[in-house]
Amino acid sequence: MSGSARIGRARGGTPPPEPAPDELDVVVGEPRCAEAPLGSLDSWITPTSRFFVRNHFPMPAVETGEWKIDLSGQVARPGPVTLADLREFSNREIVVTMECAGNSRSTITPRTQGIRWQHGAIGTARWRGVSLAEVLHAAGILDAGRTIVLEGADRGPEAGSASDIPYAMSLPREKALDPDTLLATEMNGAPLSRAHGAPVRAIVPGWYGMASVKWLRRIQVLEGPFDGFFRTESYVIIGEGDDPDKPKTPVTSLRVKSLITYPPEHAEIPLGNHLIRGIAWSGDSEVRSVEVSYAPAGALEPQISWTPATLLGPSERYAWRHWECPLEFQRPGYYLLRARATDAHGVTQPLRPSWNYRGVATNAVHAVSIVVRRPAV
Numbered sequence: 322m323s324g325s326a327r328i329g330r331a332r333g334g335t336p337p338p339e340p341a342p343d344e345l346d347v348v349v350g351e352p353r354c355a356e357a358p359l360g361s362l363d364s365w366i367t368p369t370s371r372f373f374v375r376n377h378f379p380m381p382a383v384e385t386g387e388w389k390i391d392l393s394g395q396v397a398r399p400g401p402v403t404l405a406d407l408r409e410f411s412n413r414e415i416v417v418t419m420e421c422a423g424n425s426r427s428t429i430t431p432r433t434q435g436i437r438w439q440h441g442a443i444g445t446a447r448w449r450g451v452s453l454a455e456v457l458h459a460a461g462i463l464d465a466g467r468t469i470v471l472e473g474a475d476r477g478p479e480a481g482s483a484s485d486i487p488y489a490m491s492l493p494r495e496k497a498l499d500p501d502t503l504l505a506t507e508m509n510g511a512p513l514s515r516a517h518g519a520p521v522r523a524i525v526p527g528w529y530g531m532a533s534v535k536w537l538r539r540i541q542v543l544e545g546p547f548d549g550f551f552r553t554e555s556y557v558i559i560g561e562g563d564d565p566d567k568p569k570t571p572v573t574s575l576r577v578k579s580l581i582t583y584p585p586e587h588a589e590i591p592l593g594n595h596l597i598r599g600i601a602w603s604g605d606s607e608v609r610s611v612e613v614s615y616a617p618a619g620a621l622e623p624q625i626s627w628t629p630a631t632l633l634g635p636s637e638r639y640a641w642r643h644w645e646c647p648l649e650f651q652r653p654g655y656y657l658l659r660a661r662a663t664d665a666h667g668v669t670q671p672l673r674p675s676w677n678y679r680g681v682a683t684n685a686v687h688a689v690s691i692v693v694r695r696p697a698v
Contacts, residue, residue: 344357344361344371345357345370345371345373345441346358346439346441348437348438348439352378352379353374353376353380353516354375354436354438356424356438356439356441356442357373357443358441359440359581359582359585361441362441362582365445365634366445366447366509367446369446369514372444372446373441373443374516375423377475377488377551378476378477379475379477380475380515381474381475381476381536383520385404385520388520389404390403390538391539391540392456392460392542393540394466394470395465395544396457396461396462396466396542398459402456402460402540404521407504411451411452412450413501414447414448414449415448415501415524416445416447416448416635416637416640417446417448417526417639418444418445418602418639418641419445420530421438421530421531422530422556422572422681423435423436423438423442423679423680424442424683425439425674425683425685426680426681428674433676433677433679434678434679434680443580443600443641445640446508447507447508448503448508449503449506449507449508450503450507450521450524451504452503453497453498453502454498454502457497457498462498465544466544467543467544468543469491469492469494469540469541469542470489470541470547470549471489471491471492471534471537471539471540472488472534472538472541473487473488473518473536474538475536482550488535488551489539489549489552490531490549491546491549492532501526501638501639502524502526503524504522504523505518506521517535518533518534518536518537519536522534522535523537526638526639527639528573528574528575528604529574529681531551532573553571556571556572556681557570557571557572557681558570558679559677560676560678561678572682574604574605575604576604576668576682576684577601577603577604577663577669577670578601578602578670578684578687579599579601579644579660579670580600580601580660581598582598583596583597584597586690586691587690587692588692589691589694590692591696592650592696594647594649595649596645596647597630597645597647598643599630599687600641600644601642601660601662602640602641602642602662603662603665605666605668606664606665607638607642607664608641609664609665610630610662610663611629611630611632611642611646611661611662611663612627612629612630612660612661612663613627613628613660614626614658615657615659616657617654625659630644630646630660631644631645650693652693653695654692654693655692655693656691657689658689659686659687659689661686672686673685
């Protein structure tokens, strides 16, 4: 397969060492799922060692030199795409915030299905690779191709499957042909690590992380919809009373959301002035504002007043914004800090999580309990 005019060449090399285990909080040991402590997310770019890991199955063996992606379906020129082929395409680098669709699941009651993530299954990285659109156009994607299926090399058993299945997700044609949807080979200026999908993975900006398939082995262009397990049964919104035999709403774009990174949960702080810090993001548009509130624990909702926070750092289409807000605590007591974000479309986080059976895409206001004490004499 030949590429378009070259702007830069994808760089190869040996994947970097895997993250040190103690830099992430392990949620599940095998297959490994680990998240970052919220207090470690105060840098705009998340170091690879602190970027969350979400695996559905054991990590596959990686043979970088022989890696190829099987491209088939509604294309004029099907066939394998090798790493050497990818180096012939134009390179681009974008900064993308990626959040696991199950992030914050542990805050939902009643308890839902799925891994009990706290809030650290999120990170922002520089991703470098080639546009999926360029690869599809070079293969001659046909007008009949409406759904692009991305399949990883990882596979294993799932409830209801007669045999092992691969991890696979799908994108509508419009999202797959967005120039910012990448086949990435680098993360934060280095070759992808095995834990993050080496040697090549998809990056789907603005969508939850389930779409950014790791260890990419196959791309299939379909005329109709994709009925794979993860697209139709796992990463879907299932509300109370929904008919289990009817199609479910798929998870796609990131919902507007903010998290408090300082102070941590159950912190004890002295009376006086404190600078509250956090992060905020949205998939459909940029974050327009963040507000912070503090009220004695147990205060009624009408007693909650909101103070505007200041947005910090770079403003890029798919990246989070850091924010800070000075607050003065004049009385000792038990308090709840809350933060809520609003995006450019005017969509604001709900105060409480909305229950769904899979516990996905929750974006309720983050509340942190703290204790304010008089200074020791």
